[in-house]
Amino acid sequence: MHLLITGGAGFIGCNFVRHVLAEREDWRVRVLDKLTYAGSLDNLADVMDDPRFEFMHGDICDREMAEAAMDGVDAVVHLAAESHVDRSIISAEAAVQTNFVGSFRIFEAARAAGTGRVLHVSTDEVYGACFGDPFEEDDPLTPRNPYSATKAGADRLAHSYYITYDMPVVIARPSNNYGPWQYPEKLIPFFTWRALNDEHLPVYGDGMQIRDWLHVEDHCRALLLLLEEGEAGEAYNVHGDNERPNMETIRLILDELGKPESLIRHVEDRPGHDVRYAMDATKIRALGWEPQIEWEQGIRKSVRWFAEHVDWMRSSVARGKAYFDEWYAGR
Helix, strand or coil: CEEEEECCCCHHHHHHHHHHHHHCCCCEEEEEECCCCCCCHHHHCCCCCCCCEEEEECCCCCHHHHHHHHCCCCEEEECCCCCCHHHHHHCCHHHHHHHHHHHHHHHHHHHHHCCCEEEEECCHHHHCCCCCCCECCCCCCCCCCHHHHHHHHHHHHHHHHHHHHCCCEEEEEECEEECCCCCCCCHHHHHHHHHHCCCCEEEECCCCCEEEEEEHHHHHHHHHHHHHHCCCCCEEEECCCCEEEHHHHHHHHHHHHCCCHHHEEEECCCCCCCCECCECCHHHHCCCCCCCCCHHHHHHHHHHHHHHCHHHHHHHHHHCHHHHHHHCCCC
16 A cells, blocks of 8 residues: 555644554555644654655645645545644635645545545534534534634535545544644643743633544544545544543643643633534444543643653744744733
């Protein structure tokens, strides 16, 4: 198997690269990544010399680059995305270009090349806020912010390529991922970094928004399973079975670091903030997958990883300094 992973130098991507190389010794992996603020070759340093690994620096929005990356591969796992809601609120353009136009380029390149399998990684946020029973795969997609809207568009575009062109597309809809190498704009690494520096933690609103937490290692196992056994044309919810209010997660971060809760500062909520995400993962569980990493164990382990990789954290934060200065000014 020759596998293309788009966005493989980012958080989920670099973890999935390692997972594939460890679990499938006869596979070759090619990564296509633009190396934006959230992607770095530092994230792949330990696999760069593996003879089964190849890196291509390029933009998925570039048609020629997408076609070159697709050349000779048997399957593609499409992870490249602008993945932060707050950034999409400041300006939606990057999310629209990467998440929708870039996905179009990848699907077109895969169609032209006759690629054997396309696994498109979507998000639980495409369903919008959950006010009742957990969402199932056939429920309507009602995204409520620019990021999730672009992901919903790409999700449906992927499905249209299955319907229209009979392209073998499988869609994964994971919940909130966390774990090592996550860029420190997301809650766990961001608040870990702030707490390590004894800076206040700006908590949106009352902090009682509910998220399901899925460790990236559990997600990687799900992605490999769906790549090999998922049914073409189908979407699969990947749920960590770890729904928690944000405040509970924040307090656990502080507890692991031995920092006081006085660092918590409640600030104005962000626009369109969804109160709860929740999904039913019965469908993927029927394939034999279930999460293995318990919430408290996983959070504590992740916080320790970030605390032990301060240099990586510092350089990562520096790449996004302009965003942090703009979004958190006055918060």
